[in-house]
Amino acid sequence: MRVYKGIGSMTREPVARIEANGLTKHFAGIAAVDDVSFTVEPGSVTGFLGPNGAGKTTTLRMLLGLVRADRGWATIGGVEYRDLPAPLEVVGAALESTGFHPSRTGLDHLRIYTSAAALPASRAAAAIEAVGLSKARNRRVGAYSLGMRQRLALATALLGDPAVLILDEPANGLDPEGIVWLRSFLREYAATGRTVLVSSHVLTEMQQLVDRVVILHRGRVVQQATLAELAGTHGDLETAFFELTTGQEARR
Incomplete structure (x- = not known):
C-alpha cells in the first residue's frame, strides 16, 4: 500500500536538484558556515547531519532565503529560492513544529495557508489526510x-505538492509507529522523482531512511557520500559520523 499518493494534479516533472556552492556565513565575526558545497539529487533522500552547532540550521535557512549568505550561492532546480515564481510548488519546508495558533483547528491552519498562497482549498483536506491527521482535523492545535504538530508542519509543507522537501528533525516527538510511517512516507515521496533533504540527530533512523548523507562539522562539509560508500570505508553511518566529527569510534 502506498503511503504518499500526491495531493495535487502536478503536470510538470517533479524534478529539482538542490545545489549549494561555497556557502559562507559569519555571525559576530565567527564562521557558522564556511565554504559549504553539496548537491541533493532528485529521487533520493539525503540526510543532513552534524553535531549541535555544526551549521546545519543556518545552511538550511540560506537554502530557503531566510538568511543571506556572505559568500556563495544555493539553487533549487537551478534557481535561487527568492527568484522562484511559485516557491510553494517547488519547495516545501518544515524547520520547526511551532508557530501554530493554539485556538485554530489543524484543518483551519492549512486552509489559511492555501488561501494566502492562492492554492486550491481542497489541498488542505488532502494534506491533512496525507499525514494521518484526518481524525484530528477539527481538533484545536493547542491540544x-x-x-501531531510535527505531522501538521509536514502537511503545511505539502500544500504546494512540491518537488522538494526540506525538513529539520521531522521525527522529533513521533512515537515508534509514527517514525516507521514517516520513513515510508519520505522514501515513497522520493520514489516519485522528488528531492528530500532531512536534518536529524537520530543516526539509527537515518541509517534506515537515507540514500546518501552530507555531514557537517564546525561549519564545513567533512563527508558527502552514499550509505554504500560509507559502509566501504567506515562500516556504518554511526561509526562514520563519530570518526568524522570527533576522530573517535562510536562507543558501543
Missing part, C-alpha cells in the same frame, strides 16, 4: 501532541 495536539508534539508528534
